[in-house]
Amino acid sequence: MTDISIKQQQEIVEEAREFSNQEIRPFSATFEANEAIPRELIEKMAKKGFLSASLPRSYGGLQLDPIHYGRFTEEIGKASSSTRALLTVHTSLVGETILRWGTEEQKNKWLPLMASGEKIGAFGLTEPEVGTDAKSVQTSYKKEGNKYIINGKKKWITLGDIADFFLVITKGDKGNSAFIVERSMGGVKTTPIKGLLGSRAAHVALIEFDNVEVPAENLLAKEGSGFTYIVNTALDHGRYSIAWGGIALAQEALESMISYSRKRTQFGKKIHSFQLIQGMIGDAVTKVHAGRALCLRAGELRKNADPSALMETTIAKYFTSKIAIQIATDAVQVHGGNGCCNQYPVELLFREAKILEIIEGTSQVQQEIISSYGLRQYYNPTYPIFP
Numbered sequence: 348m349t350d351i352s353i354k355q356q357q358e359i360v361e362e363a364r365e366f367s368n369q370e371i372r373p374f375s376a377t378f379e380a381n382e383a384i385p386r387e388l389i390e391k392m393a394k395k396g397f398l399s400a401s402l403p404r405s406y407g408g409l410q411l412d413p414i415h416y417g418r419f420t421e422e423i424g425k426a427s428s429s430t431r432a433l434l435t436v437h438t439s440l441v442g443e444t445i446l447r448w449g450t451e452e453q454k455n456k457w458l459p460l461m462a463s464g465e466k467i468g469a470f471g472l473t474e475p476e477v478g479t480d481a482k483s484v485q486t487s488y489k490k491e492g493n494k495y496i497i498n499g500k501k502k503w504i505t506l507g508d509i510a511d512f513f514l515v516i517t518k519g520d521k522g523n524s525a526f527i528v529e530r531s532m533g534g535v536k537t538t539p540i541k542g543l544l545g546s547r548a549a550h551v552a553l554i555e556f557d558n559v560e561v562p563a564e565n566l567l568a569k570e571g572s573g574f575t576y577i578v579n580t581a582l583d584h585g586r587y588s589i590a591w592g593g594i595a596l597a598q599e600a601l602e603s604m605i606s607y608s609r610k611r612t613q614f615g616k617k618i619h620s621f622q623l624i625q626g627m628i629g630d631a632v633t634k635v636h637a638g639r640a641l642c643l644r645a646g647e648l649r650k651n652a653d654p655s656a657l658m659e660t661t662i663a664k665y666f667t668s669k670i671a672i673q674i675a676t677d678a679v680q681v682h683g684g685n686g687c688c689n690q691y692p693v694e695l696l697f698r699e700a701k702i703l704e705i706i707e708g709t710s711q712v713q714q715e716i717i718s719s720y721g722l723r724q725y726y727n728p729t730y731p732i733f734p
């Protein structure tokens with residue numbers, strides 16, 4: 348693998364910022380109103396290598412290290428959360444998982460197609476009746492000769508309505524297994540889900556699999572490893588991406604809050620001069636700095652393949668999704684009535700921020716994971732207990 352210098356990576360992040368400002372930000376409200384990221388935008392992003400920014404150059408990617416990939420994600424996410432969702436799912440959840448667990452044939456086939464945008468991938472774990480308790484998925488697989496038969500439903504699948512293939516988590520004789528299911532295989536039906544709080548342009552859909560015949564070569568890793576290998580890897584990559592998505596929203600809300608408070612006059616003064624407004628601004632600045640520090644730390648650990656990266660990524664995702672909604676709420680507050688209207692960007696930031704506390708594991712699940720880590724890590728058996 349040829350190395351890519353830090354300077355080159357910084358240039359890609361800057362290019363993403365410029366691209367975002369020119370090609371995404373001016374149109375993001377229209378994407379949400381039309382409930383679609385336009386195909387032309389996806390094609391433009393593919394041409395720049397943005398659909399596989401974290402993947403090796405040998406597969407058509409840009410080979411950004413985790414820190415630069417995070418900063419790249421932030422640049423896109425600041426302009427449009429739905430477009431950031433494209434990266435979270437297509438690149439992080441699907442691409443990075445195939446890179447980790449795919450056979451040479453699977454990697455050589457799928458990763459270049461994903462980089463060029465010829466094939467868009469989605470990740471199907473959640474079902475109508477199964478969310479947090481993900482190991483209980485009901486979508487089934489059954490081996491028949493040299494192929495597998497898949498039946499079931501997946502709900503809330505980002506990109507589901509436009510994806511060419513789905514990384515689907517199923518249950519069968521040998522436990523949870525993951526398959527690459529192609530839309531063209533027959534028996535795959537997708538129905539867009541409208542009326543979402545946020546991620547409206549992210550092509551979220553319900554997917555139905557009716558006796559879909561999947562060749563054995565589309566099994567990812569081995570039967571029974573769908574959870575331990577595939578879901579855990581995918582969600583770890585997804586959480587890292589969402590952590591930066593949270594910083595993107597928090598930063599954007601902070602900038603809106605400050606800009607508005609410096610322009611709006613009440614009682615003959617700019618509203619930023621009121622101490623209660625300053626309190627919200629002070630908190631928001633502190634939270635954004637703390638959240639970014641957590642993301643950078645998780646990125647550094649991931650770069651060094653440090654085993655603690657997994658927990659630090661969970662902590663970063665939990666924290667930044669929490670502060671994103673807190674800061675977006677305050678940003679709406681600072682805007683008063685204007686904050687409740689979609690003429691101002693904070694209305695959309697507020698709706699998008701809430702989504703982050705639900706996807707890639709809800710905040711409650713993150714709290715549980717972090718708490719059981721804390722109970723192990725910070726227990727002092729010699730701590731005195733007095734009668």
Ligand SMILES: Cc1cc2nc3c(=O)[nH]c(=O)nc-3n(C[C@H](O)[C@H](O)[C@H](O)COP(=O)(O)OP(=O)(O)OC[C@H]3O[C@@H](n4cnc5c(N)ncnc54)[C@H](O)[C@@H]3O)c2cc1C
Pocket residue numbers: 436470471472473477478479480502503504505506543545546551702705706707708709710711712
């Ligand atoms: C916009 C959007 C995009 C999405 N994209 C995808 C995607 O691409 N692929 C995909 O597979 N899924 C996707 N999802 C689904 C998402 O991952 C799930 O919504 C999420 O995992 C929660 O599952 P649920 O909605 O079934 O809620 P439930 O699991 O029913 O949870 C409901 C509430 O109960 C709480 N709860 C549940 N169990 C516990 C527990 N043990 N302890 C404490 N509290 C608990 C939860 O925290 C939550 O507050 C998406 C969802 C949305 C909204």
